Every structure is written in structure tokens, then in C-alpha cells.
Amino acid sequence: xxxxxxxxxxxxxxxxxxxxxxxxxxxxxxxxxxxxxxxxxxxxxxxxxxxxxxxxxxxxxxxxxxxxxxxxxxxxxxxxxxxxxxxxxxxxxxxxxxxxxxxxxxxxxxxxxxxxxxxxxxxxx
Numbered sequence: 001x002x003x004x005x006x007x008x009x010x011x012x013x014x015x016x017x018x019x020x021x022x023x024x025x026x027x028x029x030x031x032x033x034x035x036x037x038x039x040x041x042x043x044x045x046x047x048x049x050x051x052x053x054x055x056x057x058x059x060x061x062x063x064x065x066x067x068x069x070x071x072x073x074x075x076x077x078x079x080x081x082x083x084x085x086x087x088x089x090x091x092x093x094x095x096x097x098x099x100x101x102x103x104x105x106x107x108x109x110x111x112x113x114x115x116x117x118x119x120x121x122x123x124x125x
Contacts, residue, residue, distance in 0.1 A: 003043045003046050003047060003120070006040075006042055006043040006046065007039070007040070007043055007116060009039050010036045010037075010039035010113075011036075013032050013033070013035050014033070014036045014109060016032050017029050017032040017033040017036060020032060021102070026095070026098055026102070027087060027088055027091060027098065028088070029102070030088065030098060030101065030102055030105070031085060031087075033081075033084060033105050033106070033109065034082070034085045034105070036109060037078075037081060037105060037108060037109050037112060040109065040112040040116060041061070041062050041078075041112065044065070044116060044119065045058070045061050047119050047120075059082075062074075063078075066078075074111065077107075077108045077111075078108070080104055080105075080108075081101060081104060081108055083101055084098075084101055084102070
């Protein structure tokens with residue numbers, strides 16, 4: 001799969017997230033937003049020649065990437081929004097915590113989207 005295709009897939013997931021959130025399906029919306037974020041990190045990995053086929057590989061790549069680029073706060077963001085995925089299965093977050101995490105995840109999604117645009121204009125791949 002090409003980087004551009006993955007970015008489009010992420011955008012579609014983000015649109016689906018918005019629809020679910022507006023319907024009040026907040027837990028499911030959080031899981032879809034998590035998927036959109038994963039797609040963007042997967043795309044960044046592809047730019048650097050890495051195919052991140054598992055959650056473990058994705059997380060390890062992102063951790064190392066953030067350390068290398070001196071942007072550790074974005075690995076912390078990853079760990080925070082990763083809770084959306086766990087919450088989908090265990091529903092341990094109350095509505096206030098979930099909404100706050102979704103707000104953070106939306107900001108992280110925007111950061112990743114912008115970061116990808118920068119990488120693509122640098123012709124890294």
C-alpha cells in the first residue's frame with residue numbers, strides 16, 4: 001500500500017470518527033480515531049522504509065522516531081491516546097475522561113497530519 005493511500009484511509013476513518021461522535025457513540029468513535037492515528041504513524045514508517053505490521057512494531061517505531069527527532073512529548077501523546085483503544089474493549093474511562101482523551105487525540109491527529117505533509121514535501125520517499 002502506498003503512503004498516499006494510507007493517508008486517504010486515515011482521513012476516511014477520521015470522518016467516520018466525527019459521524020460516530022456526533023451520534024453519541026463515543027467509545028466506538030474513540031476506537032476509530034485511534035485507527036486514524038495508527039494509519040498516519042504507519043504512513044510515516046513507510047516513508048522511512050518500515051512496514052509496521054503490528055501494534056508492537058508501530059509503538060516501538062514511534063518511540064524510537066520521537067527519541068531520534070527529540071520530540072518525546074509526541075510519544076507521550078501516543079501513550080495517552082492509546083488508551084482509546086483499550087477503552088473500546090474495557091470501557092474503564094468515564095465520559096469526562098473519554099471526552100478529554102478524544103480532544104487530545106484530535107490534536108495529535110492534526111499534528112501527525114501536518115508532520116506527514118512536511119515529510120512529503122521533503123521528498124523523503
